[in-house]
Amino acid sequence: MIEVKHISKDFVSPKKYPGLKGAIKGLFSNEKVVKKAVDDISFTIKDGEIVGYIGSNGAGKSTTIKMMTGILAPTDGECLVNSINPSKQRKENAQNIGVVFGQRTQLWWDLPLSESFTILKEIYNVSDEDYKERMEFLNNVLELSEFFDRPVRTLSLGQRMRADLGAALLHNPKVLYLDEPTIGLDLVVKDNIRKAIKEINEKYQTTVILTTHDIGDIEELCSRIIIIDEGKKIYDGSLEALKDTYGTKRKVSMEVKKPEKLKNLDLAGKLGVSLKDCEMEFDKENNLLSVTFDKHKLQVPQVMNAVMDVTEVKDIQIQETELAEIVKEIYNHGLADEAV
Amino acid sequence: MTKKLRIYIPFASNELKRQLAYKGAFYLFIFISLFGAFIQYFLWMAIYGSTDNASLGGLTQNEMIVYVFMVYVTSSMVMITISDWVSEDVVKGMVAMNLIKPIDYRASLISRAMGQAVYRFLVPGVFIWIGLEIYKVKVLGMSVTSITNILLYLVSCIMSFLICVLFDFCFGMVAFFTTYIFGMLMAKEALMSFLTGQLIPLSFFPGIVQKVFDFLPFSSMVYTPVMIYLGKYSGSELYFVLGRQLVWVVILYVLGSIIWKQVTKRLVVLGG
Numbered sequence: 001m002i003e004v005k006h007i008s009k010d011f012v013s014p015k016k017y018p019g020l021k022g023a024i025k026g027l028f029s030n031e032k033v034v035k036k037a038v039d040d041i042s043f044t045i046k047d048g049e050i051v052g053y054i055g056s057n058g059a060g061k062s063t064t065i066k067m068m069t070g071i072l073a074p075t076d077g078e079c080l081v082n083s084i085n086p087s088k089q090r091k092e093n094a095q096n097i098g099v100v101f102g103q104r105t106q107l108w109w110d111l112p113l114s115e116s117f118t119i120l121k122e123i124y125n126v127s128d129e130d131y132k133e134r135m136e137f138l139n140n141v142l143e144l145s146e147f148f149d150r151p152v153r154t155l156s157l158g159q160r161m162r163a164d165l166g167a168a169l170l171h172n173p174k175v176l177y178l179d180e181p182t183i184g185l186d187l188v189v190k191d192n193i194r195k196a197i198k199e200i201n202e203k204y205q206t207t208v209i210l211t212t213h214d215i216g217d218i219e220e221l222c223s224r225i226i227i228i229d230e231g232k233k234i235y236d237g238s239l240e241a242l243k244d245t246y247g248t249k250r251k252v253s254m255e256v257k258k259p260e261k262l263k264n265l266d267l268a269g270k271l272g273v274s275l276k277d278c279e280m281e282f283d284k285e286n287n288l289l290s291v292t293f294d295k296h297k298l299q300v301p302q303v304m305n306a307v308m309d310v311t312e313v314k315d316i317q318i319q320e321t322e323l324a325e326i327v328k329e330i331y332n333h334g335l336a337d338e339a340v
Numbered sequence: 341m342t343k344k345l346r347i348y349i350p351f352a353s354n355e356l357k358r359q360l361a362y363k364g365a366f367y368l369f370i371f372i373s374l375f376g377a378f379i380q381y382f383l384w385m386a387i388y389g390s391t392d393n394a395s396l397g398g399l400t401q402n403e404m405i406v407y408v409f410m411v412y413v414t415s416s417m418v419m420i421t422i423s424d425w426v427s428e429d430v431v432k433g434m435v436a437m438n439l440i441k442p443i444d445y446r447a448s449l450i451s452r453a454m455g456q457a458v459y460r461f462l463v464p465g466v467f468i469w470i471g472l473e474i475y476k477v478k479v480l481g482m483s484v485t486s487i488t489n490i491l492l493y494l495v496s497c498i499m500s501f502l503i504c505v506l507f508d509f510c511f512g513m514v515a516f517f518t519t520y521i522f523g524m525l526m527a528k529e530a531l532m533s534f535l536t537g538q539l540i541p542l543s544f545f546p547g548i549v550q551k552v553f554d555f556l557p558f559s560s561m562v563y564t565p566v567m568i569y570l571g572k573y574s575g576s577e578l579y580f581v582l583g584r585q586l587v588w589v590v591i592l593y594v595l596g597s598i599i600w601k602q603v604t605k606r607l608v609v610l611g612g
Contacts, residue, residue: 070439070440071436071439090439091443091444092442094439094442094443101436101437104432104434104437105437106440108354111354111361115354119351122346122347123347123350123443125343125347151361
């Protein structure tokens, strides 16, 4: 179980001034700028959960992960991973966790991959039996054997990421932290990585905490998501609840025959809703009329009828709001402000 | 304890393998470093040739030859720049990757350094050493260095190595505050080549300066083991210089632990 209690992290850096003059001024000034990267965040994660930790760039995701792994000490608050405080008992904590930072590697760059695994076996004190069993399992899900004897620096990004994931799992950690594990990977590799994470979670009940910008990762893996923005937690709950609460918009796109007839159409007025709940957009090149409306207030046939009253429609497409749209909305407006 | 040590052995053996993986650098290193030793050799020959004194700074011409090459063998073996690795780790944000493992960062660096020291001892250290002994006996007509002196030299070298890496670890911690330490590294190398006696034997300096140098850890890094090898210390003086080395190992170990604790408290990991 992971308990994060009112954790905060401030970064202090010297104040910088613009221009050459500023650079010189900076040499003599002692002013400091304090940036709150993480601001009073609390949550609890149960064993065996897969939690998506998402937020825009610079929201403080990685900083939180780093505090949970014991790399950074929090300025305020406390974090307990299976009742170990990572910043105070870093080595004890490290024995029980696996970490993958998508943009870095923990493997030995100049050596064959097999060597890295042998070192890790020693570092984590994995017995020969366990090592054999784990390697077999990891080989099955991550297919490491095809590049097991090649130096790490010659691996492709996809191979390296699989290798890194394998390395993080060699000692059967109770908690697995993944910081953007699918960054820069092609669709097939992404899919393999996701499958592997899922299998590991199911087989070993490994708790997984994952930060990502890839909505696909979240939809396929996470039962629960935590959204943070500017260091503050703005949403914590199930994926379904998020979709239900915020995914109320529906979009109907229609290709119309006589676009000129649409000029005087006031759809919102005709259907008796406010303009906010029924937005029209027209793409002149393709003669495409898109109507975005609140699905609780209007039905698709109502909208279609209203348009077909005016002109003939050649083609229709209906879209639910995707999770990506919801997340974008939250990043942009902080929609969840209302929910907190 | 043995289990704890076992964790770090792969770091040493891997560094050895890593060094061997780059063959070009391997031969170039031998060539370039030997080049420097021979420049020193010819310089000293010219100096001794132009003076009537039989010995300078307490060293005869023959002893100076041994000094120059033993300094070369010793310093290439014990002076491992781990601060370079620290700075590289800081710049690339790899410190984090070390902190997520249940290992001690300093111990892993020192183990790595040990791997490199073994490598440097094997090539070209030990060959130059043997070559020097043969030259000494056949050409210079000196006697072979006694087993006692060789053993004492090796013991002193081990402590020199620890002093060097422990000091360099403290120095490397600067990288956490300035990120990039290349300039300071160059300055340190230049200063150390003086203070350790690599460039000129410390006995050449005026008495007062020597006293100051005695108080610094640098004289214990290269000068002490080489002078032991030359048999310049005896009796209580020998115990004193070896004891002084041990004291420096302890001081620098404690200092490094304190600095590391402070650094990890205010650590900022770059990138990501």
